[in-house]
Amino acid sequence: MVGVNTSAPLDVDLALVGGGGAASLVLAALDRHGVRGPRIAVVDPVHRRGQDRTWAFWDHPGNELDPLLAASWHRVEVATPAGRRVLDLAPLRYAMLRSGPVYDRAAEAERRLGVRRIVAPVEALHDDGRRVTVRVGGDGPTVRASWVLDSRPRPPRRPGRTNWLQHFRGWWLESDAPVFDPTRAVLMDFRTPQPARGVSFGYVLPVSDRYALVEYTEFGPALLTDAGYDAALAGYRDLLGLDAAGLRVREVENGVIPMTDGPFEARPSPRVVRLGTAGGATRPSTGFTFSAMRRQADQVAAALAAGRPPVPAPAYPRRHRWMDAVALRALDGGGVGGPEFFDRLFARNPAERVLRFLDGATTPAEEVALMSSTRLRPMVAAAAGDAAARLRDRLHRGGRAASWTVPPPVLGDRADG
Template identity: 80%
Template sequence: MTVDVDVALVGGGGAASLVLAALLRHGVRDLRIAVVDPVHRRGQDRTWAFWDQPGNELDDLLSASWSQVEVITPDAYRSLDLAPLRYAMLRSGPVYERAAEAERRLGVTRIVAPAEGLDDDGERVLVRTGGDRPALRAGWVLDSRPRPPGRPGRTNWLQHFRGWWLATDRPFFDPQRAVLMDFRTPQPARGVSFGYVLPVDSRYALVEYTEFSPRLLTGAAYDAALAGYQALLGLDPARCTVREVENGVIPMTDGPFVARPSPRVVRLGTAGGATRPSTGFTFSAMRRQADQIARALAAGQPPVPAPAYPARHRWMDAVALRALDRDLVGGREFFGRLFDRNPASRVLRFLDGATTVAEDLAVMRSTRLLPMVTASVGDAAGRLHDRLAPDRRPPWSPPPPVVGDEPPADAGVAR
């Protein structure tokens, strides 16, 4: 038996949930929609943090938000006013609940099974689910499953992290401000690390240790790093309780992700280029993709979102990754100069791909010239080599899970 639909969402995590909610919000009607995923997502399995302007569809779902954030290096403390933006924290449970409500009201068909193959003939896509389950034939497929880039990058790093949800027995955190980056953590031999604090109230916060580097740590090493950061903050372990643990691994690579692998298949999330290579932030681009898809379908147009980031930003990310990877600049210095020499709102809009060319030039001027010129020349040489020579590098594959842990969340935690 084959089920015919207009749109099939393959993968039911954050990206698909945002699409379902956007379809309902934009009044999409009379479309046959299906979701194909082996897991029916519920509850708090990840946390996203992002910046936006208050007064939108997410306001009533947020766990917390802040108009003030801190960026700390060993030699400087920065308290940044984000106005008119805010930094916001969103846990997955309310997102899945809103998506479930959208499923009900849109009459979505759910197939709890993995998609074993997508056969696109240019007119319809056959979604094969295997076994005795019905196959699905769709006019369009929106595929949010993790995928490697189309070719290995010239630089391949990971953003990897572990966070503890800490409850204290007395007021400790300032719920009016978050710590965006605290670079007082011990730095890895290759890469950069920082701490991260998102307070929900004065006694409860997500405290996280993050690295940008080529290699994952062991579970014990993440715990040791978090314990060290907890001590640096002045938190007494005897007066804290770890309520939950979150882990994540996000690719940071200049390898290109193929957002349109065939005529009627569109990839979303990291596989569709939503992850910013220089920072790992993903949520805001997933949200933009969802909104663009819903608007297109409501207007009877193909559900193909625009590229997540301008081409010039992807080039700037490639140069920055090369400069960090080749130790031309230090991570603490690089990010510290960005926030020292630009308004916080400009830096955040730049990281979100929303700045003008003039603002991009201002951001570029805040970095040290010689290392970035060197990295730019190296990037240009690498691009020329990729065009002229066959790629003999081994194929890129997703990183293994953190030792001793469940596989990390595909869309990332607290990003």
Template identity: 75%
Template structure:
């Protein structure tokens, strides 16, 4: 197909998690007589990342899950909380099943696969020219769903990263409690600027993903992540002589109040982090990404533009901006902030809030969980920052897109 012009109705740019979810959703919604192409320089297969998220049982993901839990722990120094998530569950999803299901959908849909990078998208309002590199074909598409990582439209007032490393541990005998996961454990040493925590996702009594995560402005060295992970394992009472480390997963996810433009041109729609699916205050991504795929496929199958709704309500993005500012300026401490959130709300409300699914009344209850004085200070500072942005937008700091996400989306998605 080198140098050819390929006509399609839909081009999916990027075949990772978001693109794979779209393909599966298109097949599940019974798409017919629609020409689809996937453009990605690599074919995704096997285990290259893990997503952890919460949802209600009884959906299309049930058969793909590696594990799920109805109870989780949130631990702060001096206090251990065991939270009942009913009617929700906390679930682990590994990439191999997602990629395989997408490959099956690709065959059923008769998808054209273009193994190439994309050099440009030219949208004239009627069709989009997808220009590929390395002598690949040019596609002319009615719509483009683009999931490639990219920075926000403009830098935010607060720009952090959720960055992490996880070890897949195999114990020599029963070592883990598979009945519940550790969602957040804030007993880890806290960085001078930012928040750190560990978590544990047990598949069974001998296998678990143990991870160290930071919310902070800068990445660590590889040695520092390993040291932090070893320290967390020791904190859990895990004797290195009783387990071996198998796979290692790493990841970086943006946490910023900078805006992501979900529809940059009339017929180009962005998905995943580039489409606003990442929750700014936590880095959680998977549930919104899955929702975007479902909505896009449902609309297209009904003969409508494949445009999903906003990933989160506008008031939630504002609340996230205030929370990020409060954490960044050290107005509140991370362990205290998240501890109060879970202490003063049912776990299901907190999780639904983080998914953007709470009512205004529930949002007010979530807001009352925090200490008022520091949050009022952060709110006023955020309002002043927004005013300054309107008056002198050029004063914003520069910010580059973080490295591509590799590894888990947990707890982004924990």
């Protein structure tokens, strides 16, 4: 890492705006793919270190993330008031990754890649079609980049027809006695009291028999108060039969993730590409984000290694985004209950198929099987309502917005734009 504190312009081939999980995965992927030569800068007001978030995802074992994982499980549990179901995920696993090792690996990649890091906010981006001018606050230099990867949080281009939030609070609990089962995680526990509008569930990610992340999550249109989250977590702890006297809260995690069918603009201008949630990586129906961020990072690195523009593919197929919109509409309208919806998916399909669907990796034939698992009438009604709303939106906007074409790459072009 090379520090920069000068008013002279800094010319680079690639600027990463935002230095969180998405940018860290890009840096690690560039290093792993052996990308050398392009001049790279990271611009972010905070230099991320340590444990500030936890990601949970599923993948195949035996990859570059193995040494970074806090824990992984080949069996998970889904619980409803009607009973518990233990799912065998083979050949997949459910994995937990904390941010500290991700940031550490990104820092190692920065050193090997000779990255310039500017610890300052970005005030504006100006894309003239050939280069992007990154205006930096404070004493930071103006950055001129051939390409910008922007992972800063951004709202959708316009509000969706359904606009929910996934919001949660988790306690890292340490116990005096063995109380957790480290051989399996609780993926979704719908025995929690359900809100009047939305869905709630708890989950448990055990690192050992004495240490686990216990979390309460809601899908819905409104947030809780701090006291509300703590009360819900305490209630879930008691539901699990955990004795509060023998537990200590070592860390607290909070988060809010958009669940909306509003369109995220992955390409706001010719040479600015958005990653992470702002680039459509969050799955609207579940809030899962990490796997798509990881795919984006790998695609960016592979493209640069091959001399192509660093533009990843859409995070999810268009038909999956449509299915998510229909599911959100059905849940929001009350035609389908959240616990019933997810319980039927896992009860009537192999767990591996459901998880691949949530990652955007299923075939149309598999998706027909998944859709047939849900109650037909409310889903058909939601699909019809979604189609009518899309038509109204199209008429109101006066047609489809123009899309960007990919300009020729100029990585390595050192001319002053």
